[in-house]
Amino acid sequence: MIINTKTTRRSMPVVRVLMASGFALLTACQGQTQTKSEAITADDMQGKRIPGSVMDLSHWKITLPMDSNRDGKIDEVGPPNISRLLEPRFFYANEFGDVVFAAPNKAITTANSTNTRSELRQMVDPEGSKTRAPGNNFVLAAHPKAKKYGAVGGRLSATLAVNHVAVEAKNPNKKPAFSVVIGQIHAGKDDSMAKGFGYGNEPLKIYYKKWPNHDTGSVFWTYERNLERDDPNRTDIAFPVWGELWDSAKDPAEQGVKLDQVFSYTVDVDGNVMNLTFSAEGKPTVEYSIDLSNNVDPNGKVDELDNPRGYSGDWFYFKAGAYNQCSSKDQEGMWYAGCAGTGNWEEDFQNGHYVQATFSSITLD
Helix, strand or coil: CCEECCCCCCCCCCCCCCCCCCCEECCCCCCCCCCCCCCCCHHHHCCCECHHHCCCCCCEEEEECCCCCCCCCCEEECCCHHHHEEECCCEEECCCCCEEEEEECCCCCCCCCCCCEEEEEECCCCCCCCCCCHHHCEECCCCCCHHHCCEECEEEEEEEEEEECCCCECCCCCCCCCEEEEEEEEECCCCCCCCCCCCCCCCEEEEEECCCCCCCEEEEEEEECCCCCCCCCCCEEEEEEECCCCCCCCCCHHHCECCCCCEEEEEEEECCEEEEEEECCCCCCEEEEEECCCCECCCCCECCCCCCCCCCCCCEEEEEEEEECCCCCCCCCCCCCCECCCCCHHHHHHHCCEEEEEEEEEEEC
């Protein structure tokens, strides 16, 4: 089955959800305290279309950096309502038929994260009763109960351009500063998993990072060792695509990727092997392969610190969009860059305290 988000079908019927506007429109204040509402104006809506009118979103759920019903939880919209959804700040289609994802540095986040996101989550079985149900996720061929899951392996391809990343951080030398994740595989965290699995780790995150004083940014990807949260060896290991890695302040210059420059990635999980392909006009195509069922890295070297069975006991789902890595939290730990932000979208947008990526296509296989 091929699901290509770039379609040419007519605009689909829409429904009223929160406002009498003819489509599902989420409105809320931005900021973790949720104390001040921000009205959506005609200018906000100008030239913006419902993403579901240009994309097939039937196998996706979206998480947005807002709490429209003020229940203290981040907003999530799944199928079929996602196909009727328009959020003119964080999730909309532009005049070219591309879909824009944006996330401020400071806003409400998911329970176990300090990073905001406007991000799609794969739904293998969109009619399934629960997101975490086996039928809604895929596994490796090595999984001992592979037959009960929705798929063995899977493929995600995307073409996009990163338009903006955060421009100010109190702790600029922390690795995630000035970066956004635009694609990932997340492993399921499930207490019923066999011992040694279910940690909720991420075998893949695809990053774009650009320092404020550089003309170009870097694209790279990371693999997280599949270890328990409190294991000191649990860490993300970065591998280069174009430019530098996340621990380098060196200017990537012509080796890097400019803002608004289009590039593509394909993630193909075939059996137990994750194959990655990155391409862009004028750039060398970069490919990697890694067996996710063991502890051999993509360079063919055994990682003695990783789980020897890799991710063979976990379940997975793809994600795509804009997952802001420039956390506004300021404390010890590599993830807390202390990035600037007020929680007011209009102000933060004007000051550059946000991330944005525009996708021209996303394909699930």
